[in-house]
Amino acid sequence: xxxxxxxxxxxxxxxxxxxxxxxxxxxxxxxxxxxxxxxxxxxxxxxxxxxxxxxxxxxxxxxxxxxxxxxxxxxxxxxxxxxxxxxxxxxxxxxxxxxxxxxxxxxxxxxxxxxxxxxxxxxxxxxxxxxxxxxxxxxxxxxxxxxxxxxxxxxxxxxxxxxxxxxxxxxxxxxxxxxxxxxxxxxxxxxxxxxxxxxxxxxxxxxxxxxxxxxxxxxxxxxxxxxxxxxxxxxxxxxxxxxxxxxxxxxxxxxxxxxxxxxxxxxxxxxxxxxxxxxxxxxx
Amino acid sequence: xxxxxxxxxxxxxxxxxxxxxxxxxxxxxxxxxxxxxxxxxxxxxxxxxxxxxxxxxxxxxxxxxxxxxxxxxxxxxxxxxxxxxxxxxxxxxxxxxxxxxxxxxxxxxxxxxxxxxxxxxxxxxxxxxxxxxxxxxxxxxxxxxxxxxxxxxxxxxxxxxxxxxxxxxxxxxxxxxxxxxxxxxxxxxxxxxxxxxxxxxxxxxxxxxxxxxxxxxxxxxxxxxxxxxxxxxxxxxxxxxxxxxxxxxxxxxxxxxxxxxxxxxxxxxxxxxxxxxxxxxxxxxxx
Numbered sequence: 001x002x003x004x005x006x007x008x009x010x011x012x013x014x015x016x017x018x019x020x021x022x023x024x025x026x027x028x029x030x031x032x033x034x035x036x037x038x039x040x041x042x043x044x045x046x047x048x049x050x051x052x053x054x055x056x057x058x059x060x061x062x063x064x065x066x067x068x069x070x071x072x073x074x075x076x077x078x079x080x081x082x083x084x085x086x087x088x089x090x091x092x093x094x095x096x097x098x099x100x101x102x103x104x105x106x107x108x109x110x111x112x113x114x115x116x117x118x119x120x121x122x123x124x125x126x127x128x129x130x131x132x133x134x135x136x137x138x139x140x141x142x143x144x145x146x147x148x149x150x151x152x153x154x155x156x157x158x159x160x161x162x163x164x165x166x167x168x169x170x171x172x173x174x175x176x177x178x179x180x181x182x183x184x185x186x187x188x189x190x191x192x193x194x195x196x197x198x199x200x201x202x203x204x205x206x207x208x209x210x211x212x213x214x215x216x217x218x219x220x221x222x223x224x225x226x227x228x229x230x231x232x233x234x235x236x237x238x239x240x241x242x243x244x245x246x247x248x249x250x251x252x253x254x255x256x257x258x259x260x261x262x263x264x265x266x267x268x269x270x271x272x273x274x275x276x277x278x279x280x281x282x283x284x
Numbered sequence: 285x286x287x288x289x290x291x292x293x294x295x296x297x298x299x300x301x302x303x304x305x306x307x308x309x310x311x312x313x314x315x316x317x318x319x320x321x322x323x324x325x326x327x328x329x330x331x332x333x334x335x336x337x338x339x340x341x342x343x344x345x346x347x348x349x350x351x352x353x354x355x356x357x358x359x360x361x362x363x364x365x366x367x368x369x370x371x372x373x374x375x376x377x378x379x380x381x382x383x384x385x386x387x388x389x390x391x392x393x394x395x396x397x398x399x400x401x402x403x404x405x406x407x408x409x410x411x412x413x414x415x416x417x418x419x420x421x422x423x424x425x426x427x428x429x430x431x432x433x434x435x436x437x438x439x440x441x442x443x444x445x446x447x448x449x450x451x452x453x454x455x456x457x458x459x460x461x462x463x464x465x466x467x468x469x470x471x472x473x474x475x476x477x478x479x480x481x482x483x484x485x486x487x488x489x490x491x492x493x494x495x496x497x498x499x500x501x502x503x504x505x506x507x508x509x510x511x512x513x514x515x516x517x518x519x520x521x522x523x524x525x526x527x528x529x530x531x532x533x534x535x536x537x538x539x540x541x542x543x544x545x546x547x548x549x550x551x552x553x554x555x556x557x558x559x560x561x562x563x564x565x566x567x568x569x570x571x
Contacts, residue, residue: 006468006470006471007468009468009470010468010469010470010471013470013473013474014376014380014470016372017372017373017375017376017380018376018380019372020368020369020370020372020373020376021372021373021376021377021381021389023369023373024369024370024373024393024396024437024440024444025389025392027437028392028395028396028399028437031399031404031407032395034407034411035403035407081300082300082303083300084300085296085297085299085300085301086297086300086301086303086304088297088300089297089298089300089301090301092297093294093297093298093301094301102305103301103302103304103305104564105560105561105564106304106305106307106308107304108560108561108563108564109308109556109557109560109561110304110307110308111560112491112494112498112556112557112559112560113308113311113498113553113556114497114498114499114500114525114552114553114556115401115498115499115500116498116500116525116528116529116549116552117311117315117498117528117549117552117553117556118311119528119529119532120314120315120318120528120532120545120546120549121310121311121314121315121549123532124314124315124317124318124546125310125314128537129314145307148303148304148307149304152304176286176290177290177294178290178293178294202398203398205400206398206399206400206401206402206403207400207401208400208401208402208500208501209500209501209525209529212529212532212533213532213533235400235402235403235501236402238402238403238406239402239405239501239505242402242405242406242409242505243409243505250410253406257403257406257407260400260402260403261399261400261403264398264399264400264403265395265398265399267398268394268395268398269395272391272394276387
């Protein structure tokens with residue numbers, strides 16, 4: 001092939017590659033813009049602070065927002081300690097052996113289990129077997145197990161990026177292994193751990209399938225009083241008013257979608273910014 | 285005293301380290317515990333290859349072949365769309381895009397991954413579904429095709445980010461060697477980098493497909509949910525995941541229908557397990 005020809009091939013190839021990229025980027029941009037544009041008119045104080053009225057065709061989405069906040073907080077309270085300690089095990093204690101390999105494989109699988117299967121699992125274990133019923137507790141635990149792999153993977157990466165020499169210096173000064181982890185490794189990995197936690201929060205906010213049978217209430221105008229109560233949740237509410245309730249004003253649907261999207265994207269954006277700042281400041 | 289405290293903490297760390305194995309095993313065991321009950325009334329063969337799914341008729345017919353075919357059709361459509369676009373986008377980000385553009389694109393892809401599936405489903409309902417209806421002159425736009433298009437966007441973040449990682453981890457010297465021999469940048473990508481990153485890209489594709497098979501909400505909202513064997517991609521279909529999500533609310537705990545939905549869960553678990561283990565092997569293939 002002559003030089004000229006291969007230059008032309010390259011030009012064509014690169015234009016195709018950028019075309020493919022545009023095919024992803026433009027729809028994503030459009031999705032976000034459409035939701036913001038059509039959702040903004042629905043957003044006002046009443047929409048955010050009132051209970052749904054007239055068979056969810058009017059009023060607000062306050063109980064759904066509260067339910068989602070409870071669920072997500074419950075999930076993180078459960079998943080963060082376990083996930084962080086699991087990450088510490090993998091980065092500081094595990095040896096390069098079969099057990100470690102199996103743990104890593106289990107994490108990969110946990111991340112790959114379809115979300116609706118988590119729903120089934122939560123139903124069988126928490127709702128039926130432990131008799132928690134459809135409740136915030138069942139939903140939070142189900143979501144917590146689902147976001148565990150996100151937290152483990154991000155925290156482990158953060159811990160492993162702390163230079164080995166930090167640990168050696170600390171140990172040589174007489175600190176024990178746990179003291180080294182507690183006072184040297186963890187503080188230096190904290191921003192990565194926070195990033196992972198926020199990503200987990202974002203994922204838990206948007207998931208619907210795991211909460212379908214474990215907590216979500218179709219319509220429940222009062223706020224949950226304890227962790228054994230059912231609750232409304234934002235993603236399930238969007239599903240309900242989009243498909244189950246006829247003649248819902250489009251504005252209400254877009255408004256609900258916008259609130260959910262903003263919550264999920266905001267957390268991811270925060271995570272991206274923290275990571276970016278951290279990379280810039282990193283001294284080693 | 286300090287020794288005891290450290291001992292307890294280290295044991296706790298070990299226990300949490302093993303938690304992932306414990307949870308995967310628990311998920312599988314509980315699916316089995318509930319799901320295996322259905323095989324007292326239906327043989328596994330009839331369950332998997334039975335052609336009709338009428339769980340609440342008398343007697344119930346519990347054949348999930350229409351659901352399996354529905355999942356396969358939607359997944360196939362999504363794969364056809366997302367694999368070429370996703371891999372091309374990964375190459376663009378890894379090799380062609382200027383540095384600052386790269387960061388923006390990667391963040392954009394991450395944001396796509398972060399859009400909740402129920403929001404994508406909603407957007408699909410108000411955009412893709414009417415388009416498909418009008419362009420293909422169908423009575424309803426709720427079809428496998430609409431589902432495929434939507435799911436392609438859910439697979440792309442996975443495909444792009446893992447394939448981009450795979451390309452990035454090809455040693456710089458490979459590319460430099462090719463360029464030094466007079467190859468153009470594209471020739472270096474096409475003949476050297478892509479083959480070198482092939483196992484990672486394959487893993488990316490598999491994980492993207494795994495994401496599609498397991499996707500529930502968006503699929504339930506836009507594929508039309510009709511549990512019959514599809515003959516064309518323009519027909520409404522119902523996937524394995526959507527069946528569980530749509531019917532579990534009505535199934536009585538302990539009924540045959542309830543057990544059958546758990547048995548579908550077993551099928552999904554095994555599919556995702558197989559995909560993830562294989563993809564992991566590809567990712568860790570020693571060169």
